[in-house]
Amino acid sequence: MSAETPSDAPDYRDTVFLPKTDFPMRAGLPQREPEWLDRWERIGIYDRLRERAEGRSPFILHDGPPYANGHLHIGHALNKTIKDIIVRSHQMMGRDARYVPGWDCHGLPIEWKIEEKYRNEGKDKDAVDVVEFRQECRRFADHWVNVQRDEFKRLGITGKWEDPYLTMDYHAEAVIAAEFMKLLMNGSLYQGSKPVMWSPVEKTALAEAEVEYHDHTSHTIWVRFEVVSEQGIFAKKKPVNVVIWTTTPWTIPQNRAVAFNPDIAYGLYEVGQVAENATARTGELLVLADALADSVKTSGKIEDWTRVADVAAADLDGLVLAHPLRGVEGAEGEWDYDVPMLPGDHVTDDAGTGFVHTAPSHGDDDYQLGLKYKLPMTYNVEPDGSYRADLPLFGGEAIVASDGKDGPANVSVIKQLAWAGRLLAKGKIKHSYPHSWRSKAPLIYRNTAQWFAAIDKPLEDGMGDHGDTIRARALSSIDKLVKWWPQTGRNRIHSMVEGRPDWVLSRQRAWGVPLTCFVRKGGKPTDPDFLLRDQRVNDRIIEAFEADGADVWYRDDFKTRVLDGLVDPDAYDQVMDVLDVWFDSGSTHAFVLRDRQDGVADGIADVYMEGTDQHRGWFQSSLLQASATKGRAPYRNVVTHGFTLDEKGMKMSKSLGNTVVPAEVIKQYGADILRLWVAQADYTADQRIGKEILKGTADSYRRLRNTLRFMLGALADFDEGEKLAPGEMPELEQWVLHRLAQLDHGVRTGYDRFDFQGVFQMLFQFCTVDLSAFYFDIRKDALYCDAPDSTRRRAVRTVLDILYHRLVTWLAPILPFTMEDVWLSRFPSEDDSVHLRDFPTTLADWLNEPLAAKWDHVRRARRVVTAALEVKRSDKTIGASLEAAPVVHVEDGDMLAALKSVNFADMCIVSDLSLTGDPVPNDAFRMAEAPGIGVVFELADGQKCQRCWKILPDVGTHEHPGVCARCNEVLSHG
Structure with a gap:
């Protein structure tokens, strides 16, 4: 029979229960999101959550402070969004999830900006009063805190925005000083002279976390050190030279030894024919590692030579060499000292000559060898990276110029070595080299007097539950007290802490918390009473900082003010260095977690979450600082994210034009699309972002939005009286409840494990595959055409209501703006919010594995x-x-x-x-x-039912023309 529609068929469109909703298909997020932000501020949602959560277990994600010196970049957006998802999800899982945003306000980048401003104005920074200068820095930081706060809020980040923590707040400065003085009192603080990573451009020491590595082209030289003692194989030989290779020619004037490795095979080589322009000489004898001899032969333009003898470790140990600048005209005897040959495990035969020139003042391996053999330290290099003015031959010459480029020192040293006949060969090498992450200028190792925290010295503090030294406590915390997400983070930080040197605490700058200590005038760092250790003095300092901030340290009368009546002020000097800013941020657990009303009694955060670079930065500084002052790590979980890259996987750079600016993404798509990009990706690896990726993210969002829009329409005018118990529902609805019970477990587990990609993919697949392509597709007929009081339609609407409450709350941590819109579209209210809700309780007895197995057959x-x-x-x-x-x-x-x-x-x-x-x-x-x-x-x-469009044999045989039995029943009782 024909299924065509008769021309005189009745119009039943008004009898079909089609979805009704005002929820728009187009989101309009860039325009509408600010409305939600204003609304949340108006109803005080963060404080209301704290009131609602009273009595719950606290959950604290402690904010690693961003630096207050510029607009947000895409890495900030990734970081803060992950944090926000963690906080929101744990709140909705029944915790009191508090989030206090913070900012790092001290330090070189801000100081550098103010100096730049002064230079542009023709001012001399050193002529400006230090307190005035610090106040300029404070105003600069305060401006950027306000800018970044608005930019973070625009991302939908929830938190105590009206009362953040700032490391420059007076209380914070007082606590940072107090934490530092705990090191003074527990014996870990000491002043030492050793090589540290030094920025000649910024004229200060840098911590490892402030260093980044870039390709740099360095001079390389092969230098002869003449053997001056006769022992073993060298007895009665004509002049013999031990050859070293270095990529830092400027360190040769500071040489104090040459190192060899007893396990390396060495040989004595007699030079034969050489190329016309070679500096090697026919007949000279050179000592080299056998594995590297051929490479030296090539570099030295030696055409042939003869290996005349083995050189044993016994021949080298204790051998005396001459400094290559000994006797040079104009040197005035500066380098007329002997250079010992010393064994060292750090020497390899991977590159060079198998011998390492040793300058204890300019390298850690060199320094350690110098300590072991009591080599003298040199002080030839000034803070600006130039040689001291009275150094013969090279006085005043710069190693690194003020603009960050190579100074003339390297070339000058090479020329002097050539004139002295000590240069065997020279060249250039492109290699990874340390640079300041702020000025981007090359760094040097420089011996200076600095203040250190000794990480292997037993502490005098009575907090030895996890070890007696900072290193022992830190390693114990890493392995026993902290969970690492992903677990590879544990291996990364463990190896760093296990092998790191003492912590360099001091910086030779002005904007920061000073090292609040005093030293005895004329004393030596090794003297027992060199440092003034008096808790009464400490208490006065803390009280002064609480009242007036750290600026008071720089007032002329401050020393007298805090020492008078306790000790003789004239007997002590006041230390004027400032603390490494990593100590500032490493101390935040004390003045945020411990001291604030919204902190926790034990001062330990549930989560620290930052980028993977913070294993050598904030994670580590917080770990070391807390290990020194409270005996353990200040966190229970550490979550790590990767870096942001462009769509091709390249690092973002303004010069390449491949940066993605959060504000521009928000302007085009809205913050929820940016947040969805975060949730869709595996943030534990590096993230790619760009136009095409964002288009794909926006498409996923549209599909999800359509699912939610369908639910809103299908639930129009839903009444509580319609609800059915699960046992009264058809099997298909019971299967959906089974899936919801599975999802509830998966969602909670995923959020607990900080796996937002897993949570979102689980929910997205459920919405698009289980719901849109299966359940909704099947049940549209029942929704549109069944009688309103039919069991099947009531069951569908009951399940849709259950689905709605779960999906909207489950997705709210990821898409806070959209889910607020979805919530208020159904439950309009002046002061309600989806973010005041918890995840609904889902009954375990909804799980029905036999039913699920049966419906797996149906779906297949x-x-x-x-x-x-x-x-x-x-x-x-x-x-x-x-x-x-x-x-x-x-x-x-x-x-x-x-x-x-x-x-x-x-x-x-x-x-x-x-x-x-x-x-x-x-x-x-x-x-x-x-x-x-x-x-x-x-x-x-059969014929086509004019109401439900099914083709059935009975159509046309009922009271109402052109309909099937089901539709006739509905129309008859409508």
Whole structure:
């Protein structure tokens, strides 16, 4: 019979219960998100959450402070969004999740900006009063705190924005000083003279975390050190030279030894023919590592030579060499000292000559060898990276110029070595070299008097539960007290802490918390009373800082003010260095977690979360600082994210034009799209972002939004009286509840494990595959065409209500703006918010594995049927699936029984369907992934119902013309 629509068919459109919602398909996020921000501020949502959460277990993610000196970049957006998802999700899982944002305000970058301003104004920074200068720095930091606060809030980050923590607040400065003075009192603080990473441009020591590595082209030289003592194989030999290789020619004037490795094979080589322009000389004897001899031969333009003898470790140990600048005209005897040959495990035969020139003042390995053998330190290099003015030959010459470029020192040293006949060869090498992460200028190792925290000295503090030294406590915390997400973070920080040197605490700058200590005039650092250790003095300093901030340290009368009546002020000098800013941020646990009302009694955070570079930065400085002052790590979990890259996986750079600016993304797409980009990616690895990636993110968002919009429309006018208990529902609805119980466990576990990618993918797949492509697709007919009081339609709407409450709250931590919109579209209120809700409790007895197994059969068979119908739709045999009445062959008995127990025609959205256990015919449609199932296409028999569009034999035989029995029943009782 024909399924065509009769021309006189009644119009039943008004009798169909189509979705109704004002929730727009187009989000308009850039325009609408500021409305939600204003609303949240108006209703005081953060404080209301604290009130609602009273009595709950606290959960604190402690904010690693960003630096207050510029607009946000995409890394900031990634970082703060991850933090926000963590905080929001734990709040909605029943905790009191407090978040206090903070800023790092002291330090060189800000000081550098003010100096730059002074230079532009023609001012001399050193002529400006230090307190006035510090106040300029404070104003600069305060400006950028306000700018960044607004930019962070625009991302939808929830927190105590009106009362953040700032390391420059008076209380913070007082606590930082107090924490430093704990090192003074527990014996870990000492002044030492040793080489540290030094920035000649910034004229200060730098910590490891302030150093980054870039390619740099360095001079390389091969230098002869003449053997002056006769021992072993060298007895009665004509002049012999030990050859060293270095990439820092400027350190040769500071040489005090040459190191060898007893486990390396060395040989004595006599030079034969040499190239015309070679500096090597025919007949000279050179000592080299055998493994590197050929490379030296090539570099020295030596055409042939003879290996005349083995050189044993006994021949080298204790050998005396001459400094290569000994006797040079104009040197005035500066280098007329002996240079000992010393064994050292750090020497390798991977590159160079197998011998290492040793300048204890300019390298850590050199320094350690110098300590072991009591080598003298040199003080030839000034803070600006130039040689001291009275150094013969090289006085005043710069190693690194003020603009960060190479100074003339390297070339001058090379020329002097050549004139002295000590230069065997020279060249250049491009290699990874340390630079300041602020000025981007090359660094040098420089011996200076600095203040250190001794990380291996037993502490006098009575907090030895996790070890007696800073290093022992830190390593114990890493392994026993902290969970690392991902676990590779543990290995990274463990190796760093295990092998790190003492912490350089001092900086030769002005903007920061001073090292609040005094030293005895004329005393030596090794004297027992060199440092003034008096808690009464400490208390006065803390009190003064609380009242007036750290600026008071620089007032002329401060020393007298705090020492008078306790000790003789004239007997002590006041230390004027400032603390490493990593000590500032490493101390935040004390003045944020411990001291604030919204902190926690034990001063330990549940989570620290930053980029992977912070294993050598904030994670480590906080770990070391807290190990020194409270005996353990200040955190229980450490979560790490990667870096942001462009779409091609390249590092972002303004010069390459591949940067992505958060404000521009928000202007085009909205903050929720940026947040969704974060949630969709595996943040534990490096993140890629760009135009095409953001387009894909926006497409995922649209698909998700359509799912939510459908639910809102289908729930229009939903009444609590419609609800059915799970036991009253059809199996399909019970299957959805089963899936929700599974998801509830997965979502909570994912959020607990900081796996937002897993949470979002789980929910997105559920929405697009389980709901939109399966459940919604099937149940649209019941929603639109069943009677309002029918059990099936009530069950669908009950499940949709359950779905709604879970999906909207589960997704709220990721998409706070959109889920607020979805919530208020259904429950409009002047002062309500989805963010005041918790995740609903999901009953465990919704889980029904036997039912799930049965419906797995249904879904697998349905996929074959829908694929078969799609073929017929493509070749225009049918226009819609309701025109079909397929015969489905199912060879598996369990599957066939499962299909027969449900209305499989409704599941496949066809008007009729036949099931048979007969073997699959050869001409049936099959799918390789579903063996034993075949579909034979048949057209549906009957006429098209003018209300539900099913093609059924009974259409036209009822009271209401042109409808099927189901629709006639609905119309008769409507």
